[in-house]
Amino acid sequence: MNEKARAIAGRLRVKAAGVGAAAQRAVAEAGRRTGDSIETTKLNVRIYEINSEINVCMRKLGELMYAACAGGDADDAAVDALLAEIDGKKAEAAELRRRISELKKERPCPVCGAPCGAGDRFCRRCGAEAGIGDGN
Numbered sequence: 087m088n089e090k091a092r093a094i095a096g097r098l099r100v101k102a103a104g105v106g107a108a109a110q111r112a113v114a115e116a117g118r119r120t121g122d123s124i125e126t127t128k129l130n131v132r133i134y135e136i137n138s139e140i141n142v143c144m145r146k147l148g149e150l151m152y153a154a155c156a157g158g159d160a161d162d163a164a165v166d167a168l169l170a171e172i173d174g175k176k177a178e179a180a181e182l183r184r185r186i187s188e189l190k191k192e193r194p195c196p197v198c199g200a201p202c203g204a205g206d207r208f209c210r211r212c213g214a215e216a217g218i219g220d221g222n
């Protein structure tokens with residue numbers, strides 16, 4: 087990378103960090119508006135971060151694929167490492183979503199399996215009766 091390209095990459099990194107912080111504040115604010123607990127909001131912010139990290143991995147994966155398709159050597163070890171990293175991050179996000187569901191006392195819809203809130207009388211996805219809500 088030449089000096090000019092390095093300088094541009096540096097500016098982009100700073101800009102991306104600023105965008106990430108603003109997006110985190112937006113996720114936290116959305117949580118406050120919907121009355122989520124602090125714990126749920128923290129978990130949602132972490133899920134947002136994980137998704138951002140997955141996007142970075144996907145971009146790197148795309149660059150490796152492009153380099154291979156453009157006639158460069160395929161870096162199999164790097165591809166495998168990125169695939170494993172993405173799998174790990176997806177599993178981590180799924181676990182956090184499961185914890186949020188637990189905190190919100192969600193239960194699966196008896197018809198379609200979508201998560202229904204503790205106070206929901208009807209499923210938000212299919213409209214089926216979700217069971218007896220506790221009114222919270």
Ligand SMILES: [Zn+2]
Nearest residue numbers: 195198209212
């Ligand atoms: Zn349903």
